[in-house]
Amino acid sequence: MFGITAWLRWFWRQLTSMRIALFLLFLLALASVPGSIFPQRGTAPARVSQYLREHPKSGPILDRLHLFDVFASPWFAAIYLLLFISLAGCVIPRAFEYWRELRSEPPTAPRNLSRLGVYESWRTTTSASDALAKTAVNWEAKGWRVKVGDTYVSAEKGYAREFGNLVFHLALLGLLVAVGAGSSYGFRGTVIVREGTGFANNVTQYDSFTPGRSYSATSLPPFSFSLTDFHAKYQSGGMQSGAAREFHADVLVKANPEAREVKFRIKVNEPLRVAGVTVYLVGHGYSPEFTVRDSKGKIVWQDAAIFLPQDANFTSNGVVKAPDSVPQLGFQGYFLPTVTSDFSQGPRSIFPAPDDPQVFLSAWSGDLGLDSGLPQSVYQLDTQKMKRIGIEELSPGEKWKLPRGQGVIEFTGFKQWAAFSLARDPGKGWALGFAIFAIAGLTMSLLIPRRRVWLRVAEHAEGGILCEVGGLAKTQAPGLPAEVTRLSLIVKESAPEVLSD
Amino acid sequence: MLVYAAMTGYVVAMVAFAISLSKSRRIETLQETAARVSAVSPAARQGGTATLADASVSTALSDGDVLGSGRRSGNIGMSVTWLATLLLGAAIICRGLSASRLPWGNMYEFSLAAGFSIAFAYCVLSLKRDLRWLGLFIVVPVLLDLGIAATILYTDSAELVPALQSYWLAIHVTAATVCVGAFTVGAALSALYLVAERAEAKVIAGEEPGRIAFLANRLPTADRLDLMAYRIHAFMFPIWTFAVISGAIWAEAAWGRYWGWDPKETWAFITWVIYAAYLHARVTVGWRGRKAAYIALAGISAILINYFVVNILIPGLHSYSGVK
Numbered sequence: 001m002f003g004i005t006a007w008l009r010w011f012w013r014q015l016t017s018m019r020i021a022l023f024l025l026f027l028l029a030l031a032s033v034p035g036s037i038f039p040q041r042g043t044a045p046a047r048v049s050q051y052l053r054e055h056p057k058s059g060p061i062l063d064r065l066h067l068f069d070v071f072a073s074p075w076f077a078a079i080y081l082l083l084f085i086s087l088a089g090c091v092i093p094r095a096f097e098y099w100r101e102l103r104s105e106p107p108t109a110p111r112n113l114s115r116l117g118v119y120e121s122w123r124t125t126t127s128a129s130d131a132l133a134k135t136a137v138n139w140e141a142k143g144w145r146v147k148v149g150d151t152y153v154s155a156e157k158g159y160a161r162e163f164g165n166l167v168f169h170l171a172l173l174g175l176l177v178a179v180g181a182g183s184s185y186g187f188r189g190t191v192i193v194r195e196g197t198g199f200a201n202n203v204t205q206y207d208s209f210t211p212g213r214s215y216s217a218t219s220l221p222p223f224s225f226s227l228t229d230f231h232a233k234y235q236s237g238g239m240q241s242g243a244a245r246e247f248h249a250d251v252l253v254k255a256n257p258e259a260r261e262v263k264f265r266i267k268v269n270e271p272l273r274v275a276g277v278t279v280y281l282v283g284h285g286y287s288p289e290f291t292v293r294d295s296k297g298k299i300v301w302q303d304a305a306i307f308l309p310q311d312a313n314f315t316s317n318g319v320v321k322a323p324d325s326v327p328q329l330g331f332q333g334y335f336l337p338t339v340t341s342d343f344s345q346g347p348r349s350i351f352p353a354p355d356d357p358q359v360f361l362s363a364w365s366g367d368l369g370l371d372s373g374l375p376q377s378v379y380q381l382d383t384q385k386m387k388r389i390g391i392e393e394l395s396p397g398e399k400w401k402l403p404r405g406q407g408v409i410e411f412t413g414f415k416q417w418a419a420f421s422l423a424r425d426p427g428k429g430w431a432l433g434f435a436i437f438a439i440a441g442l443t444m445s446l447l448i449p450r451r452r453v454w455l456r457v458a459e460h461a462e463g464g465i466l467c468e469v470g471g472l473a474k475t476q477a478p479g480l481p482a483e484v485t486r487l488s489l490i491v492k493e494s495a496p497e498v499l500s501d
Numbered sequence: 502m503l504v505y506a507a508m509t510g511y512v513v514a515m516v517a518f519a520i521s522l523s524k525s526r527r528i529e530t531l532q533e534t535a536a537r538v539s540a541v542s543p544a545a546r547q548g549g550t551a552t553l554a555d556a557s558v559s560t561a562l563s564d565g566d567v568l569g570s571g572r573r574s575g576n577i578g579m580s581v582t583w584l585a586t587l588l589l590g591a592a593i594i595c596r597g598l599s600a601s602r603l604p605w606g607n608m609y610e611f612s613l614a615a616g617f618s619i620a621f622a623y624c625v626l627s628l629k630r631d632l633r634w635l636g637l638f639i640v641v642p643v644l645l646d647l648g649i650a651a652t653i654l655y656t657d658s659a660e661l662v663p664a665l666q667s668y669w670l671a672i673h674v675t676a677a678t679v680c681v682g683a684f685t686v687g688a689a690l691s692a693l694y695l696v697a698e699r700a701e702a703k704v705i706a707g708e709e710p711g712r713i714a715f716l717a718n719r720l721p722t723a724d725r726l727d728l729m730a731y732r733i734h735a736f737m738f739p740i741w742t743f744a745v746i747s748g749a750i751w752a753e754a755a756w757g758r759y760w761g762w763d764p765k766e767t768w769a770f771i772t773w774v775i776y777a778a779y780l781h782a783r784v785t786v787g788w789r790g791r792k793a794a795y796i797a798l799a800g801i802s803a804i805l806i807n808y809f810v811v812n813i814l815i816p817g818l819h820s821y822s823g824v825k
Contacts, residue, residue: 436746
């Protein structure tokens with residue numbers, strides 16, 4: 001029993017020591033490195049799957065070590081939690097010590113001021129008590145905390161340094177809580193919206209929805225918006241040809257079902273903020289419009305299909321599934337905003353703007369597999385039970401009569417789609433507030449010098465009074481000699497130097 | 502081109518500084534420093550917050566620690582460095598004018614700005630004290646940086662990608678670039694401290710200092726170098742913290758979250774943690790001298806990795822390198 005208490009005390013003292021803090025800081029930095037090298041599930045889940053496919057042996061091992069999810073992993077959490085416990089265990093006692101320090105007086109002057117690094121002395125004829133009293137008043141007027149003894153005056157300044165230090169470390173604790181609470185009580189989601197259609201804030205309409213641990217999908221505020229126009233401008237020519245120069249999405253927003261519609265232009269750095277949720281423009285692409293008719297000429301599919309961009313020039317892939325025709329028809333292929341004339345690497349686009357749009361399709365007929373009960377990606381065609389019946393290249397407005405009269409597909413035009421990310425984080429205001437406090441505290445703790453200066457009076461060998469002023473700095477900030485000179489000059493105002501004759 | 506003119510200037514400055522360095526001598530010789538330091542008890546030398554000995558150190562040494570017959574070439578080096586830095590500044594302004602925006606949109610421009618920041622930090626610091634001995638170790642990194650920028654990273658002046666079209670560019674990227682410049686100077690000082698400290702340690706132990714004495718004899722004392730390095734790091738750390746936080750504020754407006762562990766965000770965090778460790782080390786017994794300097798060098802390595810490796814090799818939201 002006695003052994004355990006002693007051991008716990010030893011353990012606690014080690015945990016809150018500076019050496020362990022240093023060790024944990026290094027560990028935190030080191031632990032973050034794999035999170036920047038390996039693809040992470042939170043930001044790039046597709047790349048994680050790709051990595052696992054390409055590395056079938058090492059991939060699952062890395063996965064079990066949480067290397068694809070470093071920042072949410074238990075071992076990363078262990079490191080920063082230990083660090084914060086160490087921080088709290090060091091800072092809270094220090095805060096009490098500081099409180100005691102604030103209520104106590106500056107210390108007695110050292111016996112031999114000349115041993116301090118910064119020292120001045122001179123002879124004066126003013127009386128000792130006069131010099132001491134006037135100095136105490138004058139120094140205090142300059143912001144020093146002063147204590148008067150019978151032969152000395154003690155002054156100390158710079159208490160705010162430790163205050164800033166404590167504020168900084170406590171603000172970090174607050175920041176951690178704000179970050180955790182904010183993500184726990186918030187959510188994130190993404191959705192792709194085509195021009196001409198809209199979005200209502202309901203969990204069923206999201207393409208992906210990730211609520212925080214304490215957030216329920218039923219709390220989603222009922223706002224909606226419709227995308228009236230998406231516009232992108234690219235640079236043509238020069239070394240950076242094809243680089244995006246401007247994006248914006250024009251939407252009509254209703255904050256709730258009874259509200260009026262409001263126009264808003266969402267740009268990359270200007271999100272839409274409505275009902276506590278922020279809507280960000282994070283991507284865009286093309287959705288070519290098709291009309292598919294079956295062998296009898298009846299329309300079996302008529303819509304804009306979302307094609308996903310594969311490269312910086314928006315070579316986009318997509319599929320069209322027409323399950324209502326008999327046999328079922330499926331099409332997969334490319335949309336190229338500006339088609340290239342060189343097909344050595346397959347169909348490619350050479351510029352992201354739709355200067356010369358073309359669609360390349362391969363047509364399949366058979367069973368789409370939609371009735372099998374297994375979920376399918378809307379962006380991929382399952383051709384296991386299908387037969388390819390042809391390939392064709394279409395310009396806008398062109399029709400393709402499928403062989404053996406199986407149907408007609410018409411490329412009627414194209415629209416653009418915009419990808420939005422929606423997020424709610426109730427803690428972000430708090431996090432920002434704590435961060436600002438942290439910077440303020442940090443600046444104070446590094447820039448405010450903590451100093452002590454003393455005045456001693458003694459009898460001078462040649463009659464009169466010997467005044468000695470010495471100073472000591474707690475840190476290595478420059479300016480101590482200048483400060484001591486300044487304070488000596490203040491003393492000299494009431495106890496001027498009188499050279500012995 | 503102004504950048505090439507600036508680079509030529511830096512080459513001239515480099516030669517001048519090298520000549521000056523070879524001719525100069527530190528005031529307090531290695532032996533004198535060894536004697537002074539040995540007089541202080543080992544415990545006081547080791548650690549904790551400043552003791553009486555430190556107070557005497559900071560006042561006993563004057564700012565002009567390194568003098569010698571290399572004064573004229575040192576002055577030439579200094580003046581040419583000022584000129585080259587002004588030329589580089591003009592180059593950056595021209596780049597900004599030609600693109601009608603702040604010239605901080607791709608790696609070529611960032612490199613120019615970082616090189617300018619390093620050289621400008623050096624020039625400003627040299628106004629208050631004699632830093633001619635440091636010139637060579639500043640001009641060489643700046644030359645390397647500009648060389649890489651001009652040959653590998655160059656890209657035409659053009660508009661910004663939409664994500665960068667925000668007033669936060671002025672705030673966040675400026676703060677980060679200024680910090681990179683100052684931390685580079687700090688890293689140079691820490692590296693020189695390691696040289697000086699090793700020479701002094703050998704002399705204290707009674708051994709021959711060997712080849713590094715050639716350099717250590719032309720630099721200020723190790724205490725002085727350590728103090729200068731500390732002051733730069735301590736002054737810039739709040740600004741680096743601000744750079745990271747302003748980046749987070751911008752990220753909230755642009756990407757929907759203020760922190761997403763994007764590789765560049767992660768490495769900025771790693772850099773912050775390393776410099777926090779540096780500041781902690783300097784007030785911890787046993788970690789003050791050599792180990793703290795190593796941490797400072799780890800910090801600048803993190804910055805270099807963040808700039809070259811993450812920008813070019815690792816995909817993420819911060820990919821504005823402009824390098825094909």
